[in-house]
Amino acid sequence: MTREMTSSFLIMTFAICTLIIAVGPSELLRIGAIDVDGHFTFKPSDLASVSSDFGMLKSAEEPLAVLHPSSAEDVARLIRTAYGSATAFPVSARGHGHSINGQASTGRNGVVVEMSHRNKGTPEPLVEPEEMYVDVWGGELWVDVLKKTLEHGLAPKSWTDYLYLSVGGTLSNAGISGQAFHHGPQISNVLELDVVTGRGDVIRCSEEENTRLFHGVLGGLGQFGIITRARISLEPAPQRVRWIRVLYSSFEVFTEDQEYLISMHGQSKFDYVEGFVIVDEGLVNNWRSSFFSPRNPVKISSVSSNGSVLYCLEITKNYHESESDTVDQEVEILMKRLNFIPTSVFTTDLQYVDFLDRVHKAELKLRSKNLWEVPHPWLNLFVPKSRISDFDKGVFKGILGNKTSGPILIYPMNKDKWDKRSSAVTPDEEVFYLVALLRSALTHGEETQKLEYLKDQNRRILEFCDEAKISVKQYLPHHTTQEEWVAHYGDKWDQFRSMKAEFDPRHILATGQRIFQNPS
Ligand code: FAD
Incomplete structure (x- = not known):
């Protein structure tokens, strides 16, 4: 045995002994005895790494073990053990740990299945x-x-x-x-x-x-x-993307144009429709907007009148290199029907893969300034179309004031593209908006950028929607009581609960979502 092997063996033995003292030997022995092609890890650093997530709001309790599976059968063996034990224990899949509120955690008696770490045996696409x-x-x-x-x-x-x-x-x-x-x-x-x-x-x-x-x-x-x-x-x-941003000072005109664009189908339409609220141009507020570069002829500040809220429509047209002669004309025709501020057109052209991977570039920029690994009290809401203007008045122009601490996305979707039979929950209207408040909390800086301030603002936004009877649904939901979950699912609740009884009767899976009581 080399010196490195000896020391890792000692560290591992120490970690297991510490755990056995902490949680009792039976669970660990039971887990350690499961025959898998991948491997279990009990190392403190591995347990710590799966007990926090992108949200960084608070660390969850560390699990008993982490499974790095090689196959579906590895996952099945673990779950069969958890299910068959006198005291069932929780098992949660962890994707890339990009949840906000510990949704992929299990608590101290569970096992986290690290799905995204490539293991010997996991199949390539x-x-x-x-x-x-x-x-x-x-x-x-x-x-x-x-x-x-x-x-x-x-x-x-x-x-x-x-x-x-x-x-x-x-x-x-x-x-x-x-x-x-x-x-x-x-x-x-x-x-x-x-x-x-x-x-x-x-x-x-x-x-x-x-x-x-x-x-x-x-x-x-x-x-x-x-x-x-x-x-x-x-x-x-597609090979290339024509990526366009235009600005609006009127929320009504902005949403009218967005709704018009998503009603277009067939060949002649944009391929992507999003939008965001612009409050100011700081890096933290606009990290997704690296697109506005010094090469753009128009500065946002020259369009913004007296620092009021502006709205940016973001659209793209995909094309093949062989169509590069006609794309300009096609875009021009499509844009003729829109009513943005005429001097506010920002255009760029890039490869399809670079467009799709655009946020990663922003991530690298934030990482270089130590602004990526910070708490993210994100709030994502689906807002029915009929109330989006009330939401604008109450939230963008009301509760938020002129400080946002992160990008605010807003774009509409068509409900008929969502299969009613899926478990996803959306508002009860044919068109609804995503409003994503993607805020980062900073430890030093203004009061309005601190975690507690932003969390309180989220609470006020939800309270405002409740009082104004705007029937929003949370996307990537986080609720803390069963009553809230029942309200979230509405008429899907009975079906959801009966599926749980059928497919996970002992409440083993994804306990970090806190929808059902812990394993029994
Ligand atoms: P995790 O956070 O690890 O897991 C999420 C939940 O799914 C947990 O409950 C977990 O137990 C469960 N889970 C994970 N893997 C499996 C599996 N294989 N089988 C069953 N359950 C599983 N979302 C959007 O829709 N659109 C966006 O544009 C978007 N942009 C984002 C940008 C950033 C920077 C971040 C941090 C998040 C973004 N999200 C977006 C949110 C994202 O969809 C969620 O975080 C989602 O949970 C996926 O993250 P993950 O793969 O890390 O899953």
């Missing part, structure tokens, strides 16, 4: 060009799915703004971005899943087979099973 789909491991990151499918000139149709998220993690929520108005969320673009249920059964499901489980798992917040494989629908990948 497998593209079927003829059938236009890709089969991917549940922990695969979307950025790697993109790289693989591009080798075949193909790409998934529906995205998130940021690609360093796991397939299983976004499919457990919905997965939305500016393509959702047309293609629906990512959960509307899945053909088949392999899922390990809370009983430890590995079940293949799709529109044709085990349909209830298929729809339940999509948007199901990890409650019914761990997704180990997903079959994602593909389209021919």
